Amino acid sequence: MIRVTIWNEFRHEKQHQKVREIYPEGLHAPIADYLAKREMEVTTATLDEPEHGLTEEVLARTDVLIWWGHIAHHEVEDAIVERVKQRVLEGMGLIVLHSGHFSKIFKSLMGTSCDLKWREAGDKERLWVVNPGHPIVEGIGEYIELEREEMYGEYFDIPEPDELIMVSWFTGGEVFRSACTFTRGAGKIFYFRPGHETHPTYYNEQVLRIIANGVRWAKPTHVAKRNFGNAQPLEK
Amino acid sequence: MIRVTIWNEFRHEKQHQKVREIYPEGLHAPIADYLAKREMEVTTATLDEPEHGLTEEVLARTDVLIWWGHIAHHEVEDAIVERVKQRVLEGMGLIVLHSGHFSKIFKSLMGTSCDLKWREAGDKERLWVVNPGHPIVEGIGEYIELEREEMYGEYFDIPEPDELIMVSWFTGGEVFRSACTFTRGAGKIFYFRPGHETHPTYYNEQVLRIIANGVRWAKPTHVAKRNFGNAQPLEK
Amino acid sequence: MIRVTIWNEFRHEKQHQKVREIYPEGLHAPIADYLAKREMEVTTATLDEPEHGLTEEVLARTDVLIWWGHIAHHEVEDAIVERVKQRVLEGMGLIVLHSGHFSKIFKSLMGTSCDLKWREAGDKERLWVVNPGHPIVEGIGEYIELEREEMYGEYFDIPEPDELIMVSWFTGGEVFRSACTFTRGAGKIFYFRPGHETHPTYYNEQVLRIIANGVRWAKPTHVAKRNFGNAQPLEK
Amino acid sequence: MIRVTIWNEFRHEKQHQKVREIYPEGLHAPIADYLAKREMEVTTATLDEPEHGLTEEVLARTDVLIWWGHIAHHEVEDAIVERVKQRVLEGMGLIVLHSGHFSKIFKSLMGTSCDLKWREAGDKERLWVVNPGHPIVEGIGEYIELEREEMYGEYFDIPEPDELIMVSWFTGGEVFRSACTFTRGAGKIFYFRPGHETHPTYYNEQVLRIIANGVRWAKPTHVAKRNFGNAQPLEK
Numbered sequence: 051m052i053r054v055t056i057w058n059e060f061r062h063e064k065q066h067q068k069v070r071e072i073y074p075e076g077l078h079a080p081i082a083d084y085l086a087k088r089e090m091e092v093t094t095a096t097l098d099e100p101e102h103g104l105t106e107e108v109l110a111r112t113d114v115l116i117w118w119g120h121i122a123h124h125e126v127e128d129a130i131v132e133r134v135k136q137r138v139l140e141g142m143g144l145i146v147l148h149s150g151h152f153s154k155i156f157k158s159l160m161g162t163s164c165d166l167k168w169r170e171a172g173d174k175e176r177l178w179v180v181n182p183g184h185p186i187v188e189g190i191g192e193y194i195e196l197e198r199e200e201m202y203g204e205y206f207d208i209p210e211p212d213e214l215i216m217v218s219w220f221t222g223g224e225v226f227r228s229a230c231t232f233t234r235g236a237g238k239i240f241y242f243r244p245g246h247e248t249h250p251t252y253y254n255e256q257v258l259r260i261i262a263n264g265v266r267w268a269k270p271t272h273v274a275k276r277n278f279g280n281a282q283p284l285e286k
Numbered sequence: 287m288i289r290v291t292i293w294n295e296f297r298h299e300k301q302h303q304k305v306r307e308i309y310p311e312g313l314h315a316p317i318a319d320y321l322a323k324r325e326m327e328v329t330t331a332t333l334d335e336p337e338h339g340l341t342e343e344v345l346a347r348t349d350v351l352i353w354w355g356h357i358a359h360h361e362v363e364d365a366i367v368e369r370v371k372q373r374v375l376e377g378m379g380l381i382v383l384h385s386g387h388f389s390k391i392f393k394s395l396m397g398t399s400c401d402l403k404w405r406e407a408g409d410k411e412r413l414w415v416v417n418p419g420h421p422i423v424e425g426i427g428e429y430i431e432l433e434r435e436e437m438y439g440e441y442f443d444i445p446e447p448d449e450l451i452m453v454s455w456f457t458g459g460e461v462f463r464s465a466c467t468f469t470r471g472a473g474k475i476f477y478f479r480p481g482h483e484t485h486p487t488y489y490n491e492q493v494l495r496i497i498a499n500g501v502r503w504a505k506p507t508h509v510a511k512r513n514f515g516n517a518q519p520l521e522k
Numbered sequence: 523m524i525r526v527t528i529w530n531e532f533r534h535e536k537q538h539q540k541v542r543e544i545y546p547e548g549l550h551a552p553i554a555d556y557l558a559k560r561e562m563e564v565t566t567a568t569l570d571e572p573e574h575g576l577t578e579e580v581l582a583r584t585d586v587l588i589w590w591g592h593i594a595h596h597e598v599e600d601a602i603v604e605r606v607k608q609r610v611l612e613g614m615g616l617i618v619l620h621s622g623h624f625s626k627i628f629k630s631l632m633g634t635s636c637d638l639k640w641r642e643a644g645d646k647e648r649l650w651v652v653n654p655g656h657p658i659v660e661g662i663g664e665y666i667e668l669e670r671e672e673m674y675g676e677y678f679d680i681p682e683p684d685e686l687i688m689v690s691w692f693t694g695g696e697v698f699r700s701a702c703t704f705t706r707g708a709g710k711i712f713y714f715r716p717g718h719e720t721h722p723t724y725y726n727e728q729v730l731r732i733i734a735n736g737v738r739w740a741k742p743t744h745v746a747k748r749n750f751g752n753a754q755p756l757e758k
Numbered sequence: 759m760i761r762v763t764i765w766n767e768f769r770h771e772k773q774h775q776k777v778r779e780i781y782p783e784g785l786h787a788p789i790a791d792y793l794a795k796r797e798m799e800v801t802t803a804t805l806d807e808p809e810h811g812l813t814e815e816v817l818a819r820t821d822v823l824i825w826w827g828h829i830a831h832h833e834v835e836d837a838i839v840e841r842v843k844q845r846v847l848e849g850m851g852l853i854v855l856h857s858g859h860f861s862k863i864f865k866s867l868m869g870t871s872c873d874l875k876w877r878e879a880g881d882k883e884r885l886w887v888v889n890p891g892h893p894i895v896e897g898i899g900e901y902i903e904l905e906r907e908e909m910y911g912e913y914f915d916i917p918e919p920d921e922l923i924m925v926s927w928f929t930g931g932e933v934f935r936s937a938c939t940f941t942r943g944a945g946k947i948f949y950f951r952p953g954h955e956t957h958p959t960y961y962n963e964q965v966l967r968i969i970a971n972g973v974r975w976a977k978p979t980h981v982a983k984r985n986f987g988n989a990q991p992l993e994k
Binding site: 141176179181182183184185187188189190191192212213221233235236237238270271272273274275276277284285 | 613648651654655659660661662663664685707708709710743746747748756757
Binding site for chain 4: 139158159160161162163165166167168169171173201203205207209210212221222223224232233234235276277278279280281282283284285
């Protein structure tokens with residue numbers, strides 16, 4: 051059983067009628083439902099809980115953390131961000147969704163601005179697979195289509211990904227590196243673009259499948275302790 | 287002075303009126319003109335010359351080889367391909383244009399099929415820069431547009447590029463990794479997508495600029511001899 | 523059950539008394555024993571069998587192919603090499619061991635000479651993990667040590683690996699990129715250095731563990747058909 | 759003329775007699791001398807100057823910044839670190855030397871701990887070239903040797919480098935990825951390991967040559983403005 055914690059800012063759902071209609075229990079709910087049916091042990095955490103729901107205990111028993119945030123990135127406490135970052139370096143997997151590109155945790159792990167172009171105009175998005183053997187696209191065809199999504203466009207200010215898995219085409223003429231992986235310390239990171247709060251993207255079977263594949267890919271291996279500091283010679 | 291050899295199959299121009307009208311002296315001609323004005327020493331070579339114009343002497347004095355071929359890849363002799371390949375491994379730069387993706391030399395250096403999707407329907411192509419600090423896009427804006435080009439679509443069966451520099455958007459709904467670099471031995475390789483023979487792409491100032499930048503990037507450094515084989519220990 | 527085929531040239535064991543004493547049933551035997559105990563379905567194939575034991579049928583039911591060859595690379599028929607290559611591009615995993623660096627199949631997939639330095643002098647080898655979160659080193663400590671091995675030294679003429687996992691230190695003063703991964707088409711490739719025929723390396727528990735981890739990592743995902751060629755537009 | 763600013767913490771030289779004997783004018787002095795003779799416009803800056811010598815004006819006219827720090831990383835003000843980081847993302851090159859691996863600027867750009875093993879015992883270091891065509895090793899042989907240096911050993915907690923150029927061998931049995939490149943935004947970053955303050959490493963002709971090559975490689979290209987934020991569609 052992979053132990054997954056889904057973190058959602060959970061503010062749009064409370065503040066905007068349109069979002070609440072799509073995701074009455076929060077956009078983390080359909081993701082949690084899907085994963086829980088696939089031999090994963092799922093818990094959720096949200097911004098307004100004490101310590102944002104990300105206590106030492108919660109993180110210690112999390113194999114993979116999923117992150118969605120948007121309008122309240124600045125409210126996430128730096129100490130919690132640092133706590134999450136240490137767990138990633140030690141091996142916890144991290145999946146960053148959509149507007150999480152601007153979260154403190156993602157920017158801190160990337161070392162760049164993570165900025166991009168965007169447009170809320172209901173563009174069609176087609177995500178093409180450019181790495182067909184990667185386990186994150188297991189069971190996916192050549193591409194997936196989303197009838198309406200927010201547009202994200204290049205230049206996306208991230209480091210060169212370790213692996214580029216999907217590239218998006220948008221009606222308005224833009225492209226985007228939509229599924230990318232990174233390694234930081236012993237931790238695996240997967241950024242996946244779709245998921246604007248005003249579209250029912252997290253009910254899409256293929257989007258959910260990619261998230262589930264991402265969890266399996268990002269789960270920690272049984273990592274050896276990484277030793278640092280002063281070291282005696284191994285040879286005479 | 288960088289010494290550039292432009293190799294062109296030079297068959298379409300002889301066989302097809304439409305192509306001849308656009309490129310009366312061959313599609314290598316406008317590329318040669320452009321580079322020759324930018325402190326490069328340019329020669330050209332074509333399929334129907336003895337040894338395809340790629341003798342040992344020609345290659346020995348070539349810093350960067352540019353390659354365009356399409357309908358006669360199979361007529362290129364294996365021994366010449368092997369000769370070019372050895373020079374690349376020793377440090378000669380190689381720029382492969384458009385339909386050169388299916389050339390023997392490119393397939394041999396990549397180790398894959400190099401296959402892709404295509405459509406000759408005059409799609410608009412917009413090439414987005416995804417690596418803005420790379421010298422190959424020096425002086426280029428956020429993207430370049432080509433009003434009409436052949437479409438090439440993913441999946442493009444190449445190894446993960448060392449660097450991905452531009453991604454194309456096409457009217458018909460496809461994307462493509464259009465500017466990619468690879469290293470093989472001491473040689474630098476740059477694949478650049480545009481350049482279908484029925485469109486005047488090689489008169490486009492920005493396309494030419496990227497090719498010129500590519501030549502400067504791919505030129506050999508003063509490479510140390512690479513020593514192989516049985517070796518005495520350096521320590522007691 | 524992952525279906526593994528271990529291919530061994532199997533000539534040293536017949537020709538050299540010293541090698542036969544270490545590996546009386548061939549050096550593939552201890553690898554096969556180890557993997558068969560770990561929920562893998564293992565078969566073996568050798569050079570002197572018809573079609574080198576690698577018929578269409580055998581390859582069709584192979585998820586991961588392991589390759590060891592040395593003195594008879596040139597005896598492997600080109601048609602069989604091409605057959606193996608097509609299966610790799612379609613998604614079959616490939617693990618290339620030690621002197622397999624000079625095999626036709628590895629050179630063809632890499633596009634380089636795959637040459638290196640070597641010395642048969644019983645150097646001590648210490649392989650350091652440089653990618654501690656990678657599943658291929660799951661359960662391995664900071665390094666593994668081999669008291670006596672053939673030395674392989676840089677420059678190793680391979681393309682920049684997708685992932686570098688281990689780097690070797692040798693008594694004689696050399697280093698080597700000893701555990702590297704590559705992707706070609708939908709296929710995953712793992713090169714792993716140790717395994718000279720005159721040392722009992724394939725009885726080493728940690729070497730075997732890394733090979734088993736490599737098999738699990740390289741097994742094919744359920745890959746979508748990769749479509750190539752002329753394509754109709756997806757948009758009007 | 760490439761405009762280079764060499765930043766040195768410049769504390770060891772004032773506090774330790776042994777270091778002062780080797781570098782009476784600071785360890786930045788021999789680097790500055792070498793670069794100034796090679797068509798570079800060199801200035802230096804040190805920790806105890808106002809704003810650490812890194813004012814907006816200084817950075818605005820710096821093409822490539824070289825960084826050496828060790829015992830006073832924590833004294834570098836966060837606001838100055840942020841200023842340097844913005845310039846890197848906009849395209850300024852950055853060369854981080856030796857103990858600069860633990861500087862705030864490097865850790866912030868990498869997103870990891872940048873920790874490693876170390877030993878001050880005068881190990882011999884041999885740096886092997888593993889990317890022989892890279893311009894950073896232009897004019898360098900197969901390896902360079904330093905008779906006595908501080909040891910740095912793996913695991914070095916950095917993201918997978920964009921390019922790995924040299925790997926070190928140490929007498930005591932360790933290896934290290936000693937010359938690595940990274941891209942962040944439009945900026946190129948080169949980490950180069952040698953340079954402990956108690957050894958005369960920055961008088962070594964080959965070490966200096968690699969630093970000079972690094973400056974040429976890292977200099978900014980004429981980068982297009984990177985546009986972010988809300989964007990109108992380019993297509994109807």
